[in-house]
Amino acid sequence: MFILSILKDNVRVHPKDFRKPRPSALTDELNKKYANKVLHNVGLCIRVFDIIEASDGVVHACQDGSYQSKVTFRMIVFRPFGGEILIGKIRDCSQEEGIKVSMEFFDDIIIPPTFMPAGTE
Template sequence: MFVLAELKDNVRIAPDHFNLKLIDAVRDEIDRKLANKVLLNVGLCIALKEIVSLKDSTILPGDGASHTEVLFRYVVFRPRLGTIMTGKIRNCSREGVHVTLGFFDDILIPQAALQHPSRFDEAEQAWVWEYPLEDGAKHDLFMDVGEPIKFRVTREIFEETSPIGPPKAENQTAQNASTSAAAAAAAGAQEVKTPYKIIGAINESGLGVLSWWDQQNKEDDPEGKKGDDTTDYENDEDGEGACEE
């Protein structure tokens, strides 16, 4: 779920931080730039692990700050494909079930990856698994907001969100500028991109809302004889939560 990414950057240290040790100032600046940010094709940056090397600092003409090339390792959230994780249902829509891990919200379980057959209940704004019973009837199992849910990571999507091109020249009248600004704001609101999104699936036995399987286990084992051998897969399918390169 968490990996170590080796990165290189040219770190700028402002003159008002010259009173700090160079390594401390570099650490602060790296965390300021990267913590809780998504790097394209790398993942969500969590925390600085270690600084591998520092090259000589230079001061460029016309700039009183120092510039130092730094090689470092950063803890990044990027689960492997196939990893089994546990989160909570944030909300449901016709698109599917939206899941949060607390520190990361952009997880979607699309309609096609839900248990079959499932339907979207407009009144409850929740997906419902129509669980088949032995007598041919169906029992509705709701995917309610806040419920813990176990899912498998099936895909990841990175989007480039950097600005493209300079802003248009401001050579219009005040009225035209106001109209243009309103249109640009509306277009910007429609074109908001998610830099990193995880796609999951629950259409396998044992996956889905945890209370479904807890209830089934109690029905299958009313005396609680099997309850001691369960395995926690909250971090990943191998039970590993440590960082790895």
């Protein structure tokens, strides 16, 4: 259900965050960008697990003074496997839309009527 995915991105850190330790500043920016977002072919990003590698920052003095680093990091991702059994609570159901299921951290699961077993009403 939960996996660690390795991702790479360019991260921009603003001058107001220069007082933070560098790993914390990078992690905060990555969480702002990815947490609670669905990445195609990856899954629902939960939060940054750790930073594997970060390049030296390049300062953009002519802009706002922020620096940018190339970062390789591991992200905790919700990605159920095919055939995996998950436990949730039924929020709503209708014959047209199917069943809406809520898990403790995720409320947007919809099971269409076409995926229901035969004889289910």
